[in-house]
Amino acid sequence: RVPEAARSERLPSRSAVAGVSEGLATGGEREGRARWSAWRRNGLAGYEDRHDDLPGDLTSRLSPHLHFGTLSPVELVRGATRSGGAGAEAFVRQLCWRDFHHQVLTARPAAASADYRSQHDRWRSERSAAGDITAWKEGRTGYPVVDAAMRQLRHEGWMHNRGRLLTASFLAKTLYVDWRVGARHFLELLVDGDIANNQLNWQWVAGTGTDSRPNRVFNPVTQGKRYDPQGDYVRRWVPELAGLAGAAVHEPWKLRGPERAAYDYPGPLLELSEGLARFKQARGLD
Numbered sequence: 001r002v003p004e005a006a007r008s009e010r011l012p013s014r015s016a017v018a019g020v021s022e023g024l025a026t027g028g029e030r031e032g033r034a035r036w037s038a039w040r041r042n043g044l045a046g047y048e049d050r051h052d053d054l055p056g057d058l059t060s061r062l063s064p065h066l067h068f069g070t071l072s073p074v075e076l077v078r079g080a081t082r083s084g085g086a087g088a089e090a091f092v093r094q095l096c097w098r099d100f101h102h103q104v105l106t107a108r109p110a111a112a113s114a115d116y117r118s119q120h121d122r123w124r125s126e127r128s129a130a131g132d133i134t135a136w137k138e139g140r141t142g143y144p145v146v147d148a149a150m151r152q153l154r155h156e157g158w159m160h161n162r163g164r165l166l167t168a169s170f171l172a173k174t175l176y177v178d179w180r181v182g183a184r185h186f187l188e189l190l191v192d193g194d195i196a197n198n199q200l201n202w203q204w205v206a207g208t209g210t211d212s213r214p215n216r217v218f219n220p221v222t223q224g225k226r227y228d229p230q231g232d233y234v235r236r237w238v239p240e241l242a243g244l245a246g247a248a249v250h251e252p253w254k255l256r257g258p259e260r261a262a263y264d265y266p267g268p269l270l271e272l273s274e275g276l277a278r279f280k281q282a283r284g285l286d
């Protein structure tokens with residue numbers, strides 16, 4: 001029963017709510033249904049081949065609707081299965097990850113904050129790595145694809161899955177900062193942020209979760225060149241580098257002298273080899 005004291009009120013307008021991301025997508029059931037039917041027609045068939053295309057932005061973007069319940073996963077699975085094909089199968093597989101993480105958290109509620117499978121890490125903390133954490137949050141690490149994704153998160157309250165993977169790997173493994181610091185920041189900004197999928201994906205990337213390769217480290221330069229080969233995603237979110245054509249935008253440090261000075265963009269926070277050596281030593285892999 002609805003408690004007597006519960007009253008029905010109009011939802012506040014977006015402008016009346018403080019701190020909303022500027023580029024936040026519109027919510028609500030009508031919007032969710034419209035998005036699903038348009039994407040089912042135009043995006044589903046190509047999903048398997050193109051879900052990692054960062055500039056193309058071709059995934060469904062239905063996660064906020066699944067999070068708030070304005071679309072049901074059962075409805076999506078039914079519709080996708082009716083459409084059929086490799087794209088639909090790949091999409092249903094991703095929906096299964098969502099369920100999987102909810103099931104893991106139900107079985108192991110402590111995994112919301114404790115390592116699911118400890119690697120005996122002695123992470124750098126919020127205090128000891130304060131400068132690095134701020135640079136990561138603000139999109140000023142000097143690694144363009146990491147910075148682009150972190151700025152997308154701040155602007156839209158959403159980030160592409162490939163961006164989530166490589167920014168999380170950069171924080172937890174390259175900077176060797178406690179995954180909980182990053183997970184908290186994501187939860188503060190993500191419109192689809194939920195404990196099961198956020199914390200367990202963070203643990204997956206940090207190598208303390210269900211990943212069968214806990215020590216893999218994503219290289220942001222290789223990842224950038226692979227998933228944003230022309231650099232369009234970086235130029236969209238890091239306007240300071242808009243003058244750099246093609247894949248060169250992923251390695252601004254290769255420019256020299258006045259050419260480099262023309263770009264008001266920070267140098268790399270650390271060498272990737274330095275981060276990798278620290279991580280390997282911490283995990284006893286050296």
Ligand SMILES: Cc1cc2nc3c(=O)[nH]c(=O)nc-3n(C[C@H](O)[C@H](O)[C@H](O)COP(=O)(O)OP(=O)(O)OC[C@H]3O[C@@H](n4cnc5c(N)ncnc54)[C@H](O)[C@@H]3O)c2cc1C
Nearest residue numbers: 059060061062063094095097098161164193194197198201
């Ligand atoms: C560090 C990190 C944190 C994340 N935090 C969240 C979170 O708080 N909430 C959240 O819903 N997803 C989270 N994800 C998973 C994934 O990035 C998003 O679900 C996806 O990017 C949402 O975009 P989409 O709707 O276009 O996805 P699509 O590619 O269109 O996939 C369809 C749906 O499948 C589900 N899905 C896809 N990939 C995953 C995945 N890896 N794990 C669980 N479900 C998945 C989502 O419900 C998604 O809406 C996180 C991933 C990482 C690496």
